[in-house]
Amino acid sequence: MVEKILFVDDDLNILSAYQRQFHKQFHIETALGGDLGLAAIANHGPYGVIVADMRMPGMNGIQFLSKARVIAPDSIRVMLTGNADQQTAIDAVNEGNIFRFLTKPCPPNIMLKTLNAGMEQYRLVMAEKELLEKTLSGSVKVLTDVLTLVNPMAFGRASRAQRLVRKISADLKVDKPWQMEIAAMLSHLGCIMIPEEILAKVCNGINLSESESRIFKTHPQIGSGLISNIPRLETVAEIVAYQEKHFDGSGVPCDGKRGEEIPLGARILKLAIDFDSLVTAGNTNAAAMGTIRQKKAWYDPALIESLERVLAAEIRTDIKSVKADELALNMILAEDVKTLSGMLIVAKGHEVTPLLRIRLKNWLKIEKISSHIKVMIPVSAEK
Numbered sequence: 001m002v003e004k005i006l007f008v009d010d011d012l013n014i015l016s017a018y019q020r021q022f023h024k025q026f027h028i029e030t031a032l033g034g035d036l037g038l039a040a041i042a043n044h045g046p047y048g049v050i051v052a053d054m055r056m057p058g059m060n061g062i063q064f065l066s067k068a069r070v071i072a073p074d075s076i077r078v079m080l081t082g083n084a085d086q087q088t089a090i091d092a093v094n095e096g097n098i099f100r101f102l103t104k105p106c107p108p109n110i111m112l113k114t115l116n117a118g119m120e121q122y123r124l125v126m127a128e129k130e131l132l133e134k135t136l137s138g139s140v141k142v143l144t145d146v147l148t149l150v151n152p153m154a155f156g157r158a159s160r161a162q163r164l165v166r167k168i169s170a171d172l173k174v175d176k177p178w179q180m181e182i183a184a185m186l187s188h189l190g191c192i193m194i195p196e197e198i199l200a201k202v203c204n205g206i207n208l209s210e211s212e213s214r215i216f217k218t219h220p221q222i223g224s225g226l227i228s229n230i231p232r233l234e235t236v237a238e239i240v241a242y243q244e245k246h247f248d249g250s251g252v253p254c255d256g257k258r259g260e261e262i263p264l265g266a267r268i269l270k271l272a273i274d275f276d277s278l279v280t281a282g283n284t285n286a287a288a289m290g291t292i293r294q295k296k297a298w299y300d301p302a303l304i305e306s307l308e309r310v311l312a313a314e315i316r317t318d319i320k321s322v323k324a325d326e327l328a329l330n331m332i333l334a335e336d337v338k339t340l341s342g343m344l345i346v347a348k349g350h351e352v353t354p355l356l357r358i359r360l361k362n363w364l365k366i367e368k369i370s371s372h373i374k375v376m377i378p379v380s381a382e383k
Contacts, residue, residue: 002027003048003119008037008064009080010056018051021108026115034059034067041071049118053104054081069097074125076118080104133178136232144185145355147192148346153203154191156336156347157276158184163351164272165265167310168303176235180265183239187269190222190240203347205281217252220244235265242266243273246298260300267300271307274298276349285311317376324364324373327352334374345369 004027007018015030022028029044031037034056041047050068054061065077077097082104099121100114148155162184169177191199198212208216224241227233243266245251249258271292278288289308292299319334331352337345337360345363346356352375363369 003122004029004044004046005049005051005115005119006031006037006040006045006047007051008034008056008061009053011053014053022112022115025112026119033057034061034064037064038067038071041068041075045072045075047072047075048122049076049078049099049115051078051080051115054079065098074122074129076122076125078102078114078118080106137178137182140182140185141353142355145353147189148350148356149359151188151192151196151199152344152346152350153196153199154188154194156350157203157273157280158186158188159347159351160276160280160349161187161269161272164275164307164310165268168268168272168306171306171310172302174264174268179235179239180268182233183236183243183265184269184272186223186227186236187240187243187273188219188223189226190219190224193222194219202277203280205277217244220252235263239263239265239269243269245270247300248297251298267303271299271303275307280349315378317378319374320377321372321374324360324369324371327357327360327373327375329354329357332376334376337369337373339363339368340370341368 005022006029007015008031009015009018010033012032015032019028019030029040029047031040034052035058037050037052041050050065050072052061052064052068056064059067061079061081065079068075068077076099078100079098080102099118102110102114144155144158148159162181165180165184166177169180174180194216198208198216200206201208201212202216220241220243224237227240228237230237241253242257242262245253245257245262245266247259247262247267249256275288275292278291279285283291289304289311292304292307296304317332322331329352333346333348333350333352335348339345345360350356360369360373364371
């Protein structure tokens with residue numbers, strides 16, 4: 001992707017001068033005033049650096065860059081003004097999170113240095129973002145693949161919840177959706193400490209005894225404690241800790257938080273896990289939603305509406321039986337995969353990954369599993 005710079009000013013001659021001066025070094029685009037600048041960011045971004053004049057009619061530079069920060073938080077923002085008073089600089093930095101504050105007229109060599117520094121800062125920001133969203137997410141994916149081998153029931157449940165969390169996050173256009181997905185992927189990490197018979201009851205929709213329920217309710221805090229040791233996953237750890245917290249403030253942890261005080265990711269995860277539990281227990285989507293609406297005090301009303309939209313937009317799937325050694329990546333298992341002796345290898349709802357495909361092929365080689373496995377395939381994919 002070409003790294004671009006956007007200049008915003010109310011003087012067309014100044015914009016033309018910027019284009020002439022810097023077009024050889026950068027891909028330059030211009031916008032005449034704040035409104036057109038915001039439209040350019042929304043329709044033609046992203047921009048590595050955004051440079052705006054302070055004195056513009058209708059929308060001044062501080063107002064423009066503050067709005068630009070909301071639309072394009074990763075872009076580096078630079079303010080230009082002929083009024084070099086201290087308060088303007090303070091407002092520009094505080095309200096627009098400005099990278100540089102330059103006075104007019106700005107010599108071309110100073111502007112060039114600023115643009116180079118801004119672009120370098122943008123590359124650092126994007127590199128860190130890629131590290132968090134791709135490298136870290138990929139590392140967590142490997143971790144969950146390995147944990148699936150240890151506890152297939154718990155991580156099958158987490159895998160199903162993750163897909164719902166991803167869809168709800170996309171529907172709501174949440175900020176940093178990767179945090180939501182990683183939290184879902186690791187939501188059942190604490191279940192490695194839970195007895196298998198309790199997990200079996202939970203995954204099959206069987207009511208727990210009071211003592212079993214107390215044991216199961218410890219898993220969010222156990223998982224959160226483990227995740228908090230991983231750098232940059234503090235928010236994820238908090239989401240995992242609050243995944244059993246109800247919107248009305250009941251549930252665990254018992255700390256008085258309620259409503260929107262509970263992390264958004266935790267509210268989404270709670271709804272996704274409970275919906276999956278209802279469907280796994282044999283309820284239709286409609287019946288599961290009916291139960292959730294009856295317990296509406298447990299859930300964020302806006303998220304219930306989002307889940308309904310997500311379910312209405314889902315692509316219909318067919319159940320197909322395919323050979324175990326012909327499983328394709330991203331297929332969804334429609335049934336538990338067990339050995340011929342009945343041992344669970346991977347729970348239904350799990351997405352086929354390279355590691356899982358290798359594992360199943362190895363089981364097949366020693367004739368410990370069925371040669372055919374049922375999977376869900378979107379109807380549209382076969383047309």
